[in-house]
Amino acid sequence: MDLTVIWAFIIAFAVFAYVVMDGFDLGIGVLFPTFAVGPERDRAMNSIAPVWDGNETWLVLGGGGLFAAFPLAYAVILPATYPLIIAMLLGLVFRGVAFEYRWRDPGHRRAWDFAFSAGSLVAALAQGMTLGALLQGIRVTGRAYAGSWWDWLTPYTLLVGLGTVAGYALLGAAWLVWKLDGAGQAHARRLARGAALATLALLGLVSLYNVALRPEYAERWLTAPTLWYALPVPVVTALAGLALLRALGRDTHAQPFFLALALFALGMAGIGVTIWPNVVPPSLTIWQAAAPHRSQVFMLVGVALTLPLILAYTAWSYWVFRGKVGGDGYH
Template sequence: MDYVLIWAGLMAFAVFAYVILDGFDLGIGLLFPFIKQPRDKANAMNSIAPFWDGNETWLVLGGGGLYATFPLAFAIIMPALYVPLIVMLLALIFRGVAFEFRWRADSGAGMKRWDIGFTLGSFFAAFAQGIALGALVQGIDVVERAYAGGWWDWLTPFSLVTGLAVVVGYALLGACWLIYKTEDDLQKLCRRAAFGLTLALGSMIAVVSIWMLFKQDPYMKRWFDYPNYLYLLPVPLLVGVLSLYLLRCLRKGKELAPFLSVIGLFALSYFGLCISFYPNIVPPSIDIWQAASPESSLKFLLVGSAVLIPMIIAYTAYSYWVFRGKVKAEDQYH
C-alpha cells in the first residue's frame, strides 16, 4: 500500500474541506459592509457563529498535517510564502475575535470598529490564501532541502490575480450560504450579489486556468498531451455548465442549490489544480514521495485518522444539523 499517496489524498481533502467551510464564513465577512440593517448583520453573523471555529480547525489540520506527513514541503512552503502567511494569520485574528468582541463593545462605534476588523480580516485572509495558491502554482525555488528565494518572490501579477479570484469565490460562497440560511431582505441582497459574483468568478476561473498553463511546462503537458485532454475535457465543460445552472437557480429563487453549485465549482477548480500539480507538492521540483515522512510516521497517524476523521465528520454534521433551518431574529436575544 502506498501510504504517501493515501496521505496526499487526505491532505488534499483537508485543504478542500477548509476552503469550502471557512470559505463561506470568510465570504460573510466580505459581504458584511453591504449588509445595512443591524438585525441582518446579526443574522449573518449568527448563521456562522456556531461553526466558524470548527471550520477554521481544518486550516490547523492542513498546517499540522503537512508538518506531520510532508515535513519537507511544510519546511519549504512556509518560509517561501512568509509574507502572505503572516498576513493571513494576523487577518484571521481580527476576523476570529470579532465574533465575540462586537457584542462586548461599549458603544455602537466600538461595534462598528470590530465589524470593520471582521471585514478587513476576512478580506486579507482570503486574499493572502489566494496569493499563496498563486505563488505555489508559479513555482518555488528550492536548493537541497530549503527554500532558496527571497521574501518577496511570491508577489507577481499572477499571484495577485489568484488572490482576487479566491476573494470573489469566497464572497460567492458566503452569499449562497446566506441565501440558504436567511430570508427576506438579506436573502434578496445576497441573491443579487451572487448573480454578479457568479459572472465574476466564472471569468476569473477562465483567466487563471489559461494563464496557469503558461506558468510551467508540466501543466501544459498534463492538459494537452494525448490522450489526457480527452479525459480532462469534461472539467472545463462542467465548469461552464455548472455556472449556467447556478445562474438559473439564482433566478428561480432556489435556496440550497446555489450553495451546492458553488461547492461544485470549487471542487472542479480544485480537481483541475490537483491534476496539474500531481505528483508534485512543491512545484516544480519536490514530489510527494520526496517530501513525505517515513512510513512509520504515516502509518502511525493513519491508524488514528481512520477512526477519528469519520467521527469528526459525523459530529460536525450533527452540529450543522442542530442549527439547521433559517436563522431567526428572535434566536439572538439572550
C-alpha cells in the same frame, strides 16, 4: 498500498473541507460592508455563529497533516510564503476577536465590524495568493527554499488571490440565500449573482494563465493523452457555472450553495490535474517530500480514529442549527 498517495488525498480533503467551510464565513466577512447596519448584519453574523470556529478545525488538520506527512514540503512552502501566512493568521485573529466583541462592546461595534470585514478580506486574499505562489513554482536547491522574500508577489498570485476572494464571496452569499428569507435573502441573491460572474471570469483567466505559466502545465492541458483526462474538468465546470446562474435566477434556497461547492471541488480537481504528482512544483514530488513509512503508518492510525469524530461533530452541529435565521436573529 501506497501510503504516500493516501496521505496526499487526506491532506487534499482537509484543505478542501477548510476552503469550503471556512470559505463561506470568510465570504460573509468580505461582503459585510454591503449589509445594512443593524438587524441585517446581525442576521448574517448569526447564520455562521454556531459553526464558524469549528470550521477552522480543518485548517489545523491540513497544516498539521502537511507537517507530519510531508515535512520537506512544509519546510519549503512556509519560508516561501511567510509574509502571506503571517497576514492570513493575523486576519483570522482580528476577525475572530471582532466576532466576539461586537456583541460585548456595542459602543464600538462599528470598529469591530470593520475589523471583522478587513480580517476576512486579508485572510481570503492571503490564502489565494499562497495557492498562487505554490502553483507558479517554488525554487528549491537541495532540500531547502532557494528563493527570495518577495517571490510570492507576482501578477499571477494577485490574480489567484482575487479569484479566491470572489469565490469566498460567492460561497458566503449563497450560504445567506440558504439561511435567510425576505429582503435579506433577496440582497444575498443579488450579491451571489455578481460574485458568481466574477468567480467564473477569474477562474477562466487563471486557467488560461496556468497554460502559459509553465510548459509542463501546457503539456498536461493541451496535448494527448493527458488532454482527454483533463478535458472533463473545464467542461463540467462550465455546466456547473451555468446551473449556478440559473439557480440564482429562480426561487431556490440550498441549491446555489451546493452548486458553488461543486465549482470549488472542480477547481480542486483542476489543481490536482495541473501539479500531480508534485507537492511543491516544479520539482518536489509527494514521494520525495514524504515522511518515513513507519511515521505514515503511525499517523494513519491516529487519523483513522480522529477524522470520523471530526466529521461526526461537524455534521451534528450543522444539523442542530439547520433552518433559517429568523428576524429575531435565532435559528
